[in-house]
Amino acid sequence: MAIDIVHVELGERSYSIHIGGGAWDLLEEYLRGWNSGGKVMLVTDERVSSLYGHRIEKLAMAPESSAVVVVVPEGEGSKSFRHLEDLCRKMAGAGLDRSSLVVALGGGVVGDLAGLAASIYLRGVSVIQIPTTLLSMVDSSTGGKTGINLPEGKNQVGSFHQPQAVYADTDVLGTLQPRDWYSGMAEVVKISLTLDPELFAYLEKVEDLGPQGGVDTRFIVEAACRRKAEVISLDEKEAGPRLVLNFGHSLAHALESSAGLGEIRHGEAVAIGMRAALSLSKQMCGLDEGQYQRALAVVEKIPVPEIRYDRSLEKFLARDKKRVGGRVRYVLLEDIGRSIYVTPDDPGILVRALRD
Amino acid sequence: MENGDKKNIILTGFMATGKTTVGRTLASQLGYDFVDTDQLIESRIGMTIAEFFQVRGEAAFRKMEADLARELADKSGLVIATGGRFMLDGDNAITLGKSGRVFCLVATPEEILQRAGSDGHVRPLLQVPNPLEHIIELLQQRKKGYGQFPQFVTSDKSPESVADDLAGILAGGPDVRLPIAASSDRYEFIVGGGLLPFLSQLAGIEGPIAIITDETVGSLYAQSCGPVDVVVTIPPGRQHKTLATAQSISEQLVDADFDRSGTIVALGGTVISELAGFIAATYMRGVDCVQCPTSLLAMIDTSIGGKTGVDLPQGKNLIGAFKQPKTVIADVATLQSLPPRAFASGMAEVIKHSLIADSDLLRKIEAGNWIQTAGEIRQQATELQALVAQAIQVKINIVQEDPYDQGRRAVLNFGHTFANALEHLSHHSISHGEAVAMGMVAAAHLSVRLGHCTEELQERIEAVLKSAGLPIRIPAALAPDQLLKAMRSDKKKKAGKLRYVLLKNIGDVFVTDEVPEEAVLGTLAFLNS
Numbered sequence: 001m002a003i004d005i006v007h008v009e010l011g012e013r014s015y016s017i018h019i020g021g022g023a024w025d026l027l028e029e030y031l032r033g034w035n036s037g038g039k040v041m042l043v044t045d046e047r048v049s050s051l052y053g054h055r056i057e058k059l060a061m062a063p064e065s066s067a068v069v070v071v072v073p074e075g076e077g078s079k080s081f082r083h084l085e086d087l088c089r090k091m092a093g094a095g096l097d098r099s100s101l102v103v104a105l106g107g108g109v110v111g112d113l114a115g116l117a118a119s120i121y122l123r124g125v126s127v128i129q130i131p132t133t134l135l136s137m138v139d140s141s142t143g144g145k146t147g148i149n150l151p152e153g154k155n156q157v158g159s160f161h162q163p164q165a166v167y168a169d170t171d172v173l174g175t176l177q178p179r180d181w182y183s184g185m186a187e188v189v190k191i192s193l194t195l196d197p198e199l200f201a202y203l204e205k206v207e208d209l210g211p212q213g214g215v216d217t218r219f220i221v222e223a224a225c226r227r228k229a230e231v232i233s234l235d236e237k238e239a240g241p242r243l244v245l246n247f248g249h250s251l252a253h254a255l256e257s258s259a260g261l262g263e264i265r266h267g268e269a270v271a272i273g274m275r276a277a278l279s280l281s282k283q284m285c286g287l288d289e290g291q292y293q294r295a296l297a298v299v300e301k302i303p304v305p306e307i308r309y310d311r312s313l314e315k316f317l318a319r320d321k322k323r324v325g326g327r328v329r330y331v332l333l334e335d336i337g338r339s340i341y342v343t344p345d346d347p348g349i350l351v352r353a354l355r356d
Numbered sequence: 357m358e359n360g361d362k363k364n365i366i367l368t369g370f371m372a373t374g375k376t377t378v379g380r381t382l383a384s385q386l387g388y389d390f391v392d393t394d395q396l397i398e399s400r401i402g403m404t405i406a407e408f409f410q411v412r413g414e415a416a417f418r419k420m421e422a423d424l425a426r427e428l429a430d431k432s433g434l435v436i437a438t439g440g441r442f443m444l445d446g447d448n449a450i451t452l453g454k455s456g457r458v459f460c461l462v463a464t465p466e467e468i469l470q471r472a473g474s475d476g477h478v479r480p481l482l483q484v485p486n487p488l489e490h491i492i493e494l495l496q497q498r499k500k501g502y503g504q505f506p507q508f509v510t511s512d513k514s515p516e517s518v519a520d521d522l523a524g525i526l527a528g529g530p531d532v533r534l535p536i537a538a539s540s541d542r543y544e545f546i547v548g549g550g551l552l553p554f555l556s557q558l559a560g561i562e563g564p565i566a567i568i569t570d571e572t573v574g575s576l577y578a579q580s581c582g583p584v585d586v587v588v589t590i591p592p593g594r595q596h597k598t599l600a601t602a603q604s605i606s607e608q609l610v611d612a613d614f615d616r617s618g619t620i621v622a623l624g625g626t627v628i629s630e631l632a633g634f635i636a637a638t639y640m641r642g643v644d645c646v647q648c649p650t651s652l653l654a655m656i657d658t659s660i661g662g663k664t665g666v667d668l669p670q671g672k673n674l675i676g677a678f679k680q681p682k683t684v685i686a687d688v689a690t691l692q693s694l695p696p697r698a699f700a701s702g703m704a705e706v707i708k709h710s711l712i713a714d715s716d717l718l719r720k721i722e723a724g725n726w727i728q729t730a731g732e733i734r735q736q737a738t739e740l741q742a743l744v745a746q747a748i749q750v751k752i753n754i755v756q757e758d759p760y761d762q763g764r765r766a767v768l769n770f771g772h773t774f775a776n777a778l779e780h781l782s783h784h785s786i787s788h789g790e791a792v793a794m795g796m797v798a799a800a801h802l803s804v805r806l807g808h809c810t811e812e813l814q815e816r817i818e819a820v821l822k823s824a825g826l827p828i829r830i831p832a833a834l835a836p837d838q839l840l841k842a843m844r845s846d847k848k849k850k851a852g853k854l855r856y857v858l859l860k861n862i863g864d865v866f867v868t869d870e871v872p873e874e875a876v877l878g879t880l881a882f883l884n885s
Binding site for chain 1 (some may be wrong): 599600602603606607610611634637638639640641642663664665669670671674675676677678703732
């Protein structure tokens, strides 16, 4: 079993991301060493539970963990106050105390919801993230961001709660639907454009970025996690450098809210957001035409659905969390691997950049 | 008193808000000299300001105002009524502001028009076809400029009563500023009388402000906090400290376009302090928070230490976060409106702090009369302020040693292992402070039973609690075995074991999970009257 380890340096909140085929098995080892006396609760969703029922059962039955298993409905709808409260009540009902551990097994929805519940239950209990999608492996499982949605917008309520460890088992990616695969690949492309020219060169070289295209998953997950870990070490709470990870995201969040939560994949929205951000980078930040074409070519390897433009898009854009004093800040590119922040007077400029 | 000891009092505000009349009244009340900048300038130039504008132009007039600001800033013992735009100049505001305290008088546009028309002055600003509209427009333009100063509404009030209000604020003792360093965060706990109008200056708030309060406190004090962007009000009562309320408040904040650059102000008692703190910790993954506790309990116990939370059906504060405030502003003037039972409840925490760490504080409590009635508390305003500050200092010292509640901070739970179960089992008909009082007696009794302290100490504790109007026996309806069961479901147990804070002497407490259940049941049976 070849496992890469990426260390996230955050002082006393430091932890490791274990990446590779079979990384999930390391959890059992971790739980054997888990001797705080506190209970273990495993949170997962219906899809993961039906795919990996036997493995989950084995964890639940193991004498060293005897985990309580909670299964939440699949999909973005579970990131709500209702499900958060439901999960917290189950934690109290199962007798979890401060020495307990929550294991989030699933995609971004499970990781965000269980991560938030773990961060507020008894003012914080430990959590381990086991991402089962490419998107959650390269994005949401690392960095400690948790959150739920309000009807008014995505991730409007949440916290920063770093996990004890992340186990990214690349073997489970084989069961992903193509749309979910591409959704994660969009975040890999984002990291390559903003932070990693070498990773970009690799993505440029591989013709087919789809699930059957022969991409070296361990390599791209490792590269993406390493870059993300570096940024997080500099800026845990998104006060500055971490904002770079929001490339393409201002429009993406607005698109997701406007389309109705769950209608469009996060990564698809990010891919669309990146197209607009690249065009704006050319107009506003001097991104060279040649580099623009190269970047766009890689972004366009990710298929995206047709989207409708309506007025709600600009309304949601104005509600973006990254705005300061009422104005939205965008991450744009000066070159591949080099980003800057821009605050245009008119937030609608991004929507127009997309339409043109 | 020499004039040199008296800081200036500077009044600003739109025309006809009463600066001159109120200023003159206030000056004679306090024995200060009175200056009206417009009148002083007119006497020096030998013509009216309107004439001077025509002859020399506005710039020359503003220059005279700037010179006057520097001149008056070197003096003291003055009540200064300034011209309408005098303090809107940034340099004047800084120069003159340093020499004392600035207050802004405000009135409704209708009242301004009515007063301006009846005082005999010629007001060039109002020589327009629709003066009311013009006033509204000007007020809008100057909103931000005036908004930087604490606001005093003069509508429907006599100049005497406005002057009385101002004198009341000025008469309060000097603010006590207690610095706090918790983990990487540093902030100040400010204790004083009449602080709320200075909220944004004291806390150094620059962005939008959202007040979260309840109907009771909000109706009394939300208007006193200066200009704010949104006020979210919830019904009073512990039953609203839920995730459902947190959701509703978060949605209202989003609807008000309140963003990450904003500051949440928690204005209220413990429920608001913990609920609003929790929202500040989770809204947009965290925004700044200023705690303005308005009950004694919230001042002493809740607003410091960064603990926030909401309840679940299974128990109190099972949900929460650590959120250190940007500043805590404890305005002891708000304690005037506290019902006596709530005041006593807060005294339980003051007494707790004296028992765990400060024998001098205990002697002060024993020497004073701290049963609250409206009259007495006014009489003892400065003593009360000092008492609050000393009790808070105990908590600051402990929290600073242990910001994340890993060890030492557990001594603050003295009496609480019992108290939380008492509250829960009585369905909160016993208040938190009353439960803490009973819990401290139980902890003392248990300490005597286990041979850690003397019976005299227990009696001393019972006596001081009783003198503050607090109960020292557990109601008969709450049976010992039920209480123990409720204690077991409390979150403060570690890996299944109940933890107790026991007492050896005043200021000498320790945490233990090695207490036989028979001893606990014995203590509960003894106190079950």
